[in-house]
Amino acid sequence: MLHFLFDWLQSIDFPGAGVFQFITFRSSMAVITSLAISLLVGKRTINYLQKQQIGEVVRDLGLEGQLRKKGTPTMGGIIILASIIIPTILFGNLQNVYVRIMLMTTVWLGIVGFADDYIKTFKKDKEGLSGRLKILGQVVVGLLVGLTMYLSDDIVVRERVILDNGEYKTEMVQDAPEEAPSPVFVTRDVKETITTIPFLKDNEFDYSRIVWFLGDRAEQWGWVVFVLFIILIVTAVSNGANMTDGLDGLATGTSTIIGITLGILAYLSGNIIYSEYLNIMYIPNTGELVIFMSAFVGATIGFLWYNSYPAQVFMGDTGSLSLGGIIAVYAILIRKELLIPILCGVFFIESLSVLIQVGYFKYTKRKYGEGRRVFKMAPLHHHYQLKGYPEAKIVTRFWIVGIFLAVIAVLTLKVR
Numbered sequence: 001m002l003h004f005l006f007d008w009l010q011s012i013d014f015p016g017a018g019v020f021q022f023i024t025f026r027s028s029m030a031v032i033t034s035l036a037i038s039l040l041v042g043k044r045t046i047n048y049l050q051k052q053q054i055g056e057v058v059r060d061l062g063l064e065g066q067l068r069k070k071g072t073p074t075m076g077g078i079i080i081l082a083s084i085i086i087p088t089i090l091f092g093n094l095q096n097v098y099v100r101i102m103l104m105t106t107v108w109l110g111i112v113g114f115a116d117d118y119i120k121t122f123k124k125d126k127e128g129l130s131g132r133l134k135i136l137g138q139v140v141v142g143l144l145v146g147l148t149m150y151l152s153d154d155i156v157v158r159e160r161v162i163l164d165n166g167e168y169k170t171e172m173v174q175d176a177p178e179e180a181p182s183p184v185f186v187t188r189d190v191k192e193t194i195t196t197i198p199f200l201k202d203n204e205f206d207y208s209r210i211v212w213f214l215g216d217r218a219e220q221w222g223w224v225v226f227v228l229f230i231i232l233i234v235t236a237v238s239n240g241a242n243m244t245d246g247l248d249g250l251a252t253g254t255s256t257i258i259g260i261t262l263g264i265l266a267y268l269s270g271n272i273i274y275s276e277y278l279n280i281m282y283i284p285n286t287g288e289l290v291i292f293m294s295a296f297v298g299a300t301i302g303f304l305w306y307n308s309y310p311a312q313v314f315m316g317d318t319g320s321l322s323l324g325g326i327i328a329v330y331a332i333l334i335r336k337e338l339l340i341p342i343l344c345g346v347f348f349i350e351s352l353s354v355l356i357q358v359g360y361f362k363y364t365k366r367k368y369g370e371g372r373r374v375f376k377m378a379p380l381h382h383h384y385q386l387k388g389y390p391e392a393k394i395v396t397r398f399w400i401v402g403i404f405l406a407v408i409a410v411l412t413l414k415v416r
Contacts, residue, residue, distance in 0.1 A: 027294040030087040038083040038302025049073035077319025083299030109325040112137035113317035142234035146227030156189040193226040198412035240347030241324025248311035263293035343409040353380040
């Protein structure tokens with residue numbers, strides 16, 4: 001919103017208006033604003049939720065300190081959502097298709113999560129929104145994102161033109177300052193289903209290769225495969241964040257670490273100079289996503305002020321489903337979704353622990369007549385709780401693992 005105002009101020013040569021054109025400035029303002037909103041609005045929201053008796057419903061699973069959480073206000077995810085949406089609207093370019101996709105994702109998954117929390121707290125139904133409806137909400141987001149990427153002319157990838165002999169096409173810059181003209185690579189903007197594969201030298205993968213057997217139709221059907229992968233990734237990461245949200249500050253802090261990393265990757269991918277230097281995929285107009293992710297980071301840090309141990313508020317599904325979906329869609333837009341198993345390793349291992357636990361229990365029940373467990377309890381953070389580790393220590397160590405994985409994700413830019 002302010003983007004248009006400062007554009008007009010710059011057109012009339014208003015002093016200082018040009019600073020608003022810099023992504024770094026607007027990102028800084030987004031962080032400050034989102035942090036301020038979450039801190040200032042957070043306390044009032046918590047007080048309101050307490051007055052409305054919107055508290056956490058706790059089942060006694062024998063975990064240390066679990067019963068103390070009973071009655072703690074939930075649905076605090078609305079604090080995170082407001083702290084993301086407002087700064088993005090203020091400082092982002094709303095004409096940018098990537099920004100609009102992220103706002104749509106935030107609002108839609110926020111509604112799905114809010115519906116689940118509302119049923120649990122107001123309707124007193126511990127099951128909340130049915131699993132099928134949750135999945136449907138996530139599938140709808142993935143489908144909308146995939147179709148938008150396919151249909152929008154604004155979503156392209158800039159690649160170098162390759163000649164028949166396999167070399168890059170170059171041309172000479174005649175107005176170069178040196179005496180001899182300088183060769184430059186010829187590029188073009190294309191709509192392709194390509195993404196980045198970590199650790200490989202030629203680190204671009206085209207989803208159409210999966211249906212190579214279709215011959216000339218492989219490129220066309222590649223979009224179908226691409227959209228299906230988007231739906232799968234959004235659903236998996238959103239549920240992974242939801243499963244991770246079981247200890248005070250665990251999902252919030254982990255999301256902050258992931259958000260900072262994705263912001264760095266988006267800035268590099270959206271900057272033609274840095275992408276050329278690092279020899280990574282350049283995606284025009286994704287620089288605006290840095291403003292959104294700055295608001296995301298500020299919102300999660302501000303929420304952590306109240307969500308850290310012992311938590312004064314829980315985000316509920318309103319927050320956790322949204323955080324996971326935002327991370328997934330963001331990674332997809334900057335073509336880094338194949339980094340998710342590394343970058344979102346904490347979410348991944350939490351989800352994997354549940355799948356292993358459930359699968360092994362069912363297998364042993366069929367084979368031996370009695371279900372057996374791999375972990376004391378799943379998700380994994382509860383396993384460590386039952387082993388006697390204090391909650392704060394578990395959370396801190398998971399954060400450290402998240403930081404380690406984030407560093408590895410950044411290193412994949414050069415380590416191939």
